[in-house]
Structure formats: structure tokens, C-alpha cells
Amino acid sequence: MSGLVLKLGPKERVLVNGAVIENGDRRSRLSILTPNANILRLRDAIRPTEANTPVRRVCYIAQLILSGDATEIEGRTQLLRGIEQLAQAFDDADSREALSEAADAVHSGEFYRALKRLRSLLPREEVLLNNGQRLA
Numbered sequence: 001m002s003g004l005v006l007k008l009g010p011k012e013r014v015l016v017n018g019a020v021i022e023n024g025d026r027r028s029r030l031s032i033l034t035p036n037a038n039i040l041r042l043r044d045a046i047r048p049t050e051a052n053t054p055v056r057r058v059c060y061i062a063q064l065i066l067s068g069d070a071t072e073i074e075g076r077t078q079l080l081r082g083i084e085q086l087a088q089a090f091d092d093a094d095s096r097e098a099l100s101e102a103a104d105a106v107h108s109g110e111f112y113r114a115l116k117r118l119r120s121l122l123p124r125e126e127v128l129l130n131n132g133q134r135l136a
Contacts, residue, residue: 004032004039004112013042018068039112040066055118055125058082062115072109079106095124
């Protein structure tokens with residue numbers, strides 16, 4: 001049986017298909033068996049005011065799709081456009097691979113996987129921005 005496995009800490013919240021679910025007092029694991037379920041771990045959520053860098057803005061678009069605040073159709077176009085723009089700014093092999101995997105995930109409708117791959121670029125983006133290099 002494959003699917004997404006979420007490991008939740010005590011009182012941790014997760015958004016599943018628009019419903020906020022809160023874990024109990026102990027750590028637990030949830031197996032999400034339904035394909036294409038929209039899932040967002042709320043501790044990882046980017047608030048609108050935090051979407052202030054190129055990578056964060058693209059992550060935020062993926063997050064809007066997962067939360068149901070944007071349709072897949074409109075979000076997919078914006079997400080792919082954002083990934084394409086990021087690909088012009090990131091020239092290292094690891095970043096390009098992450099962007100390629102994120103784009104593949106978007107094309108197959110796996111927005112959680114796309115968000116996860118995009119979030120892996122946040123530390124790299126921070127380094128680039130702190131060094132004064134231009135990014136997207």
C-alpha cells in the first residue's frame with residue numbers, strides 16, 4: 001500500500017481537503033491512502049505576508065491549490081510559470097533537479113510533492129539573497 005505518510009507531533013494541525021485536523025497529545029502517523037488528496041501541514045504553511053521572495057511566492061501558489069483557495073487549473077499555470085522563472089535564477093544542478101521534479105509533480109497533479117521540492121530551495125534562496133545576488 002503506497003500513499004503519503006504524515007508524522008504529526010502532539011497538537012500539530014494539518015489541512016486535509018479543506019478540513020483542519022488536530023493531532024492528540026501524542027505523536028502519531030497518518031497514512032493518506034486517497035490519491036490526489038489536498039494536504040498541507042499547517043506548521044509549514046507560508047502566510048501571505050511571508051510570501052516575499054521568489055521561491056516563497058511560488059510555494060505560496062502551490063499552497064493555495066492544496067488549501068482549495070485556488071483551482072488546479074489557474075494554479076497550475078501560475079505554478080509552472082513561477083518554476084520556469086526560478087529555473088532562470090538557479091543554475092546549480094541540485095536546484096535544477098528540484099525544479100524539474102517540482103514541474104513533473106505539477107504536471108501529474110501532485111501539488112504536495114511539488115511544494116515539498118520547492119521548499120527545498122528556500123535555504124539556497126536565502127544564501128543567494130544574503131550574498132546580494134539577484135534572484136528572479
